[in-house]
Amino acid sequence: MTSGVANLGPDVNRPTPDQPSANQQWGGRFAAGPAAIMQEINASIDFDRALWRQDIRGSLAHAAMLAKVGIISGEDEAAIRAGLAAIAAEIEAGTFPFAAALEDIHMNIEARLTERIGEAGKRLHTARSRNDQVATDFRLWVRDAIDGLETQMADLMRALATRAAKHAADPMPGFTHLQTAQPVTFGHHLLAYVEMLARDRGRLADARRRLNECPLGAAALAGTSFPIDRAMVAAALDFDRPMANSLDAVSDRDFALEFLAAAAIAAMHLSRLAEEIIIWCSAPYRFVTLSDAFTTGSSIMPQKRNPDAAELVRAKTGRITGALVGLLTVMKGLPLAYAKDMQEDKEPVFDAARALSLALAAMAGMVRDLRPETARLREAAGAGFATATDLADWLVRALHLPFREAHHITGRLVARAEAKGVDLADLTLAEMQAVEPRITAEVFSVLSVEASLASRVSFGGTAPDNVARAAQAWLERLA
Ligand code: ARG
Numbered sequence: 001m002t003s004g005v006a007n008l009g010p011d012v013n014r015p016t017p018d019q020p021s022a023n024q025q026w027g028g029r030f031a032a033g034p035a036a037i038m039q040e041i042n043a044s045i046d047f048d049r050a051l052w053r054q055d056i057r058g059s060l061a062h063a064a065m066l067a068k069v070g071i072i073s074g075e076d077e078a079a080i081r082a083g084l085a086a087i088a089a090e091i092e093a094g095t096f097p098f099a100a101a102l103e104d105i106h107m108n109i110e111a112r113l114t115e116r117i118g119e120a121g122k123r124l125h126t127a128r129s130r131n132d133q134v135a136t137d138f139r140l141w142v143r144d145a146i147d148g149l150e151t152q153m154a155d156l157m158r159a160l161a162t163r164a165a166k167h168a169a170d171p172m173p174g175f176t177h178l179q180t181a182q183p184v185t186f187g188h189h190l191l192a193y194v195e196m197l198a199r200d201r202g203r204l205a206d207a208r209r210r211l212n213e214c215p216l217g218a219a220a221l222a223g224t225s226f227p228i229d230r231a232m233v234a235a236a237l238d239f240d241r242p243m244a245n246s247l248d249a250v251s252d253r254d255f256a257l258e259f260l261a262a263a264a265i266a267a268m269h270l271s272r273l274a275e276e277i278i279i280w281c282s283a284p285y286r287f288v289t290l291s292d293a294f295t296t297g298s299s300i301m302p303q304k305r306n307p308d309a310a311e312l313v314r315a316k317t318g319r320i321t322g323a324l325v326g327l328l329t330v331m332k333g334l335p336l337a338y339a340k341d342m343q344e345d346k347e348p349v350f351d352a353a354r355a356l357s358l359a360l361a362a363m364a365g366m367v368r369d370l371r372p373e374t375a376r377l378r379e380a381a382g383a384g385f386a387t388a389t390d391l392a393d394w395l396v397r398a399l400h401l402p403f404r405e406a407h408h409i410t411g412r413l414v415a416r417a418e419a420k421g422v423d424l425a426d427l428t429l430a431e432m433q434a435v436e437p438r439i440t441a442e443v444f445s446v447l448s449v450e451a452s453l454a455s456r457v458s459f460g461g462t463a464p465d466n467v468a469r470a471a472q473a474w475l476e477r478l479a
Contacts, residue, residue: 039100039101040100042103042340043100043101043103043104044103044104044105044343044346045098045099045100045102045103045104045105045108046100047346047347047350048104048105048134048343048346049091049098049105049108050105050141050346050350051105051134051137051138051141051346052088052091052105052109053088054136054137054138054140054141054144055105055106055109055133055137056084056087056088056109057140057237058133058136058137058140058216058237059080059084059109059110059124060080060081060084060236061216061232061233061236061237062124062127062128062216062233063076063077063080063081063084063124064077064081064232064236065228065229065232065233065236066123066124066126066127066228068229068232069226069227069228069229070227071126071127071226071227071228072120072123072124072126075120076119076120076123079117079120079121080113080117080120080121080123080124082117083113083116083117083120083121084109084113086116087109087112087113087116090112096108096112097112099111104130104134104343105137106130106133106134106137107130110124110125126226127217127219127224127226127228128216128217128219128224129218129219129220129221129250131218131219131220131221131250131337131338132215132216132217132218132219132220132246132249132250133216134342135215135216135218135249135250136214136215136216136237138253138256138345138346138349139211139212139213139214139215139239139255140237141349142211142255142256142259142349142353143208143211143212145259145349145353146204146205146207146208146259147208148357149204149263149266149353149356149357149360150201150204150205152357152360152361152364153197153200153201153204153266153360154201154478155360155364156197156360156363156364156367157194157197157198157201157474157478158475158478159364159367159368160190160191160193160194160197160367161190161191161194161471161474161475161478162471162475163186163187163190163367163368164186164187164188164190164191164194164467164470164471164474165187165468165471165472165475166187167185167186167187167190167372167374168185168187168188168464168467168468168471169185169187169453169464169467169468170185170186170187170372170374170377170378171183171184171185171186171377171378171381171382171449171450171453172184172185172186172189172287172372172377172378172380172381173377173380173381173383173384173386174189174386174462179384180380180383180384180385180386181386182386182387182389182390182452183381183382183386183387183449183452183453183462184381184453184462185453185462185464185467186372186374186377187464187467187468187471188462188466188467190367191467191470191471191474193269193273194474196269197266197269200262200265200266200269203261203262203265203266204259204262204263204266206258206262207255207258207259207261207262210254210255210258211255211258211259212238212239212240213234213239213240213241213242213243213244214230214233214234214237214239214241214242214243215242215243215249215250216230216233216234216237216242217230217233217242217246218243218246218247218249218250219246220250220337220338221246221247221250221251221336221337221338222246222247223246230242247336247337250337250338251334251336251337251338251339251342253327253331253342253345256327256345256349257324257327257328257331259349259353260320260323260324260327260348260349260352261324263320263323263324263352263353263356264317264320264321264323264324264352266356266360267316267317267320267321267355267356267359268317268321270313270314270316270317270359270360270363271313271314271316271317273313273363274310274311274313274314274363275310275314277290277307277310277366277370278307278310278311278314281295281305281307281310285380286373286376287372287373287376287377287380288370288371288372288373289370289371289373290305290307290309290310290366290369290370290371291369291371292305293365293369294307294308294309294310294362294365294366294369294370295307295308295309296308309362309365309366310362310366312359312362313359313362313363313366316355316356316358316359317359319351319352319355320352320355320356322348323348323349323351323352324348324352326344326348327344327345327348327349330342330344330345331345378449381449382423382448382449383423385414385417385418385423385424386449386452387424387425387446387447387448387449387451387452388410388413388414388424389410389452390446390447390451390452390455391410391413391424391443391446391447392406392407392409392410393406393446393455394442394443394446395409395410395436395439398440398442398443399436399438399439409435409436412435413427413432413435413436416431416435423447424447425444425447425448429441429443429444
């Protein structure tokens with residue numbers, strides 16, 4: 001124990017042999033205490049090592065620019081390039097000597113570079129600060145994460161649209177308030193999530209567009225006196241342009257917040273689908289079956305097949321939302337420009353990105369795995385007077401009744417059927433005419449689930465032809 005911090009794990013108890021020696025005057029209990037806890041609270045290397053690729057990429061672009069404008073020599077640049085390549089290989093191989101005393105990934109790599117190439121390594125940090133460096137690395141990281149998540153979202157959309165095409169005409173009950181409302185098709189239901197995911201992708205793409213400006217060259221906060229070429233660095237890192245204000249460049253994390261907000265909304269969507277899958281899998285519903293691949297057994301109840309993956313997707317939403325709220329809270333009220341508070345930006349973003357990636361992958365797996373119980377869905381689609389609206393609509397169309405009146409008459413017919421314990425279609429014509437004498441036998445043509453579905457031809461409606469067309473259109477767009 002080096003610091004008086006409770007034993008929470010290996011990171012906290014990491015020995016700190018590189019600390020200055022204990023204070024001789026007041027050694028004893030306090031010994032190296034303050035220095036050790038300072039290192040523990042200050043060091044970010046345990047998590048920001050995840051930025052190593054971005055850090056090396058940024059340094060390569062910076063060094064190339066320094067050489068081009070004549071701030072460092074071509075030989076120095078070549079040495080830096082070779083040194084960084086060797087460091088990348090060390091990190092890949094797991095042999096890089098990460099040191100907490102060097103605080104973060106930036107100083108770890110820079111110190112190692114100097115160790116390897118000497119003098120030239122010390123010139124790399126000319127005209128740059130860790131403040132613009134970390135902002136650049138982090139933007140690059142978030143940009144990469146966005147690209148990966150967008151691809152995963154497209155994959156999930158493809159899985160859903162493929163399923164939707166197959167079940168474009170298979171009925172299921174549509175719900176409001178989780179009460180049977182009107183029949184829809186299973187394909188239509190799945191395509192609702194495709195639309196949501198398309199907007200989720202759009203939000204990520206939007207965030208990417210705005211984050212794609214380069215902070216490097218803002219230096220600590222005020223810019224630099226060296227004749228740097230910020231446009232060159234921005235282009236080398238595939239940014240659209242350098243950021244226009246040096247204070248803004250080092251001090252804002254809105255790009256990370258936008259990412260988290262988009263991630264939180266996407267996770268919220270996934271949690272709804274997860275919840276539906278959980279409901280659909282339950283014994284009273286039996287709408288879908290998940291295979292062994294996406295369920296677990298119970299250690300006590302042999303009959304159980306638990307939808308754990310769906311439950312965990314539902315739960316991941318909590319931590320992703322938490323990441324957004326956490327970082328918003330860190331950033332709130334910070335004066336310009338950089339403050340160390342901002343070092344707390346990374347863990348929530350790394351965690352949220354990983355959680356969302358896992359959730360998307362698990363959901364795509366479940367969507368491909370699940371088997372809709374079409375006969376059961378068909379039966380449930382017709383239960384609960386699901387075609388009552390179709391009856392009311394027929395009264396309007398055929399008898400020219402005002403909708404309110406049609407609604408009232410239908411309500412009375414539902415009450416009759418309910419009292420008799422039958423469906424609307426099982427009432428006799430005489431029973432119907434007792435409520436509304438002008439009703440004819442034609443009414444029975446609208447009371448079936450299939451007729452109800454086929455009639456919903458309005459744009460965006462659940463008619464099977466609509467659904468098949470929409471699914472096809474998505475599959476083409478996603479191809
Ligand atoms: N590890 C730091 C962070 O992630 C890097 C920037 C440090 N800058 C400074 N002026 N102390 O925020």
